[in-house]
Amino acid sequence: MAVLIQEKELAAVEPVDSAKRQQIIEGARLVFLAQGFDGASMGEIARTAGVSKGTLYVYFASKEELFQVVAYDECLGQAEQVFALDHADHDVEAVLKRLGTAFAEFLCRPERLAPVRTIMSISERMPDVGRKFYETGPATGMGRLAAYLEAQVAAGELEVEDVDVAAAQFLESCIATLAKPILFGFGTAPDAQRIAHVVGIAVRTFLAAYRKRTPVIPTEASRSEA
Numbered sequence: 001m002a003v004l005i006q007e008k009e010l011a012a013v014e015p016v017d018s019a020k021r022q023q024i025i026e027g028a029r030l031v032f033l034a035q036g037f038d039g040a041s042m043g044e045i046a047r048t049a050g051v052s053k054g055t056l057y058v059y060f061a062s063k064e065e066l067f068q069v070v071a072y073d074e075c076l077g078q079a080e081q082v083f084a085l086d087h088a089d090h091d092v093e094a095v096l097k098r099l100g101t102a103f104a105e106f107l108c109r110p111e112r113l114a115p116v117r118t119i120m121s122i123s124e125r126m127p128d129v130g131r132k133f134y135e136t137g138p139a140t141g142m143g144r145l146a147a148y149l150e151a152q153v154a155a156g157e158l159e160v161e162d163v164d165v166a167a168a169q170f171l172e173s174c175i176a177t178l179a180k181p182i183l184f185g186f187g188t189a190p191d192a193q194r195i196a197h198v199v200g201i202a203v204r205t206f207l208a209a210y211r212k213r214t215p216v217i218p219t220e221a222s223r224s225e226a
Helices: 002-013 018-039 042-049 053-059 063-082 092-107 110-122 127-136 138-154 163-175 192-210 220-225
Strands: none
Touching: 018 042, 018 053, 018 063, 018 110, 042 053, 042 063, 063 092, 063 110, 063 127, 063 138, 092 110, 092 138, 092 163, 092 192, 110 127, 127 138, 138 163, 163 192
């Protein structure tokens, strides 16, 4: 009880430091990765981060709050690394190849899928965690791609009825056969050749469906033949 009181008192007076906060987040990430949400404890997180429990509670009021921040950081990292799209780049094929490859490489790392497994295991009893993860992760990525596709429709490069659906279709086709087996615990990370093969098919299929077709103007010769 005395230790708990001391920790609360320390939490009330210790100043917030961004470097310390990041240190705690990294320690928590390692613990959650190794033990999952239910197996992790604030004490173990504090030890791994190299801080006292009192200091830990200065920054985060609960394990749930800390997990949400860790998950948010993972999602933000994905958005910044993978979904930085230039709307002025009208080479849609090249953009989609780069995006699809980066997305598959990012998501097919076991450490990237571990938070997804954890979210799936706790979202039924903590639906707000699942919702926030979806909004800051998958929904953000799809939204950025949809915005790029909308710009290409405006530029006359694509014909897309629903850019949100098209974005989801493309991203799913890049990872469905690559990341899903790893997510469910029986697959291995694909090599670069396999990723290139799958993404190439996804890009060709997407463009076959959505690339704007130039109308064929009949020539004098074709009229004569007709």
